[in-house]
Amino acid sequence: MKELSLHILDLVENSVKAGAKLIEITVTEKISDNIISFEIKDNGCGMDKEFLENVVNPFTTTRTTRKVGLGIPLTKLACEQAGGSFHIESTPGEGTYLKAAFMYDHIDRQPLGDIKSTVLTLITMREATDFIYTHTVNDKDFKLDTRELKEILGGVPFNEPDVRNWLNEYLGENIESLYN
Amino acid sequence: MKSLAELAAIREKALSNVNMRSDNDSKIRVVVGMATCGIAAGARDVLNAFSEEIAKRNLDNVIVTQTGCIGMCRLEPLVEVYTPDGNKYTYVKMNKEAAAKVVNEHLVNNKPCADLLIQEGM
Known part of the structure; x- marks a missing residue:
């Protein structure tokens, strides 16, 4: 993984597999605190205590193709390499919350990358799931709730070409304006 | 800036088209592997390249979906194309440019891109 936005895309897939109906993705960049972080909160099936304790272990997975699951370990590694921290908590039947934080100016901190594509991919490919995307850069923020859309x-589905196009530009303009 | 009012206008325009697109059996299915391995190898850009190229060419006989790990992580990004005649084509080590090529040559002109397909001994 070369971008934080790819970790987000990958980890949200876990929420989808957990049957989440609503997934909240929050990206926060606060340069004065030297922090960039992302949070994912879902209302999926959650994990029991035993699974949760081992979830950062690469040999813990629910998939059946093989006994390796690298999504969470790769994110945790990215955090630790960039002076940050990885936190995950879960309640069976209620959902899972995770937060990955990084030192903003750490030389090994991966760039956020193409977060617009990550959000666009999630919204258009996971029509049945609702997303709340909140992106804060210092004192500016942008929030999108797919239930309102x-x-x-x-x-009319999000993957209808005209809708997808609109969404692409809407996300692009709003995310870009956070940095101006 | 794009506004929500524009979205409402798009809805009106799209409603009639959506009804025509409900028959899925006669469509070509493009399935992109989007597990950790695929994403790390660049599947997000491949998936979006397919969606954009298909929209650009107005191909309403193609649907793009995603799946998990297809099982050959070293050949990611992997893309499977299922055609209505029951055939499956597996494209390996894809990128944006290759996605555009598959859309143009295979999906539009029905000539699979032999150089991008999985080969024996890979």
Whole structure:
């Protein structure tokens, strides 16, 4: 993984597999505190205590193709290499919350990367899941709730080309404006 | 700036088209492997390249979906193309440019890109 946004894409897939109906993705960049972090909160099936304790172990996975699961270990490694920390908590039946934090100016901190593509991919490919995306850069923020968009769209799917295009530009403009 | 009002207008325009697109059996399916291995190798950009190229060419007989680990992580990004005649084509080590090529040559002109397909001994 070369970008934090790719870790997000990968980890959200865990939430989808856990049957989450609503997934909240929060990216926070606060240069004065020298921190960049992302949080993922879902209302999926959650993990029991035993699974949670081992979840950062690469040999813990629910998949059946092989006995390796690298998503969480790779994110934890990226945090630790950049003077940050990785935290995960979960309640069976209620959901999972994780936070990955990094030192903003650490030389080994991966760039956030193409977060717009990550959000666009998630929204258009996971129509049945609702997302709240919140991105804060210092004192500016942008928030998108797919439930509000679905209300406007009234059944027209996000992967309809015109809708996808609109979403692509809407996300792009709003995320870019956070940095101006 | 893009506004929510524009989205409402897009909805009106799209509603009639959506009804025509409900028949999935006669469509080509493009399936991109999006597990950790695929994502790390660049599957996100491949998936988006497919979506954009297909939208650009107005191909309403193609649907793009994603799946988990296809099982050959060293050949990621992997893309499977299922055609309505029941055939499956596995494309390996994909990138944006290769995705555009598959759309143009295979999905539009029905000529699979032999150089991008999985080969024996890979």
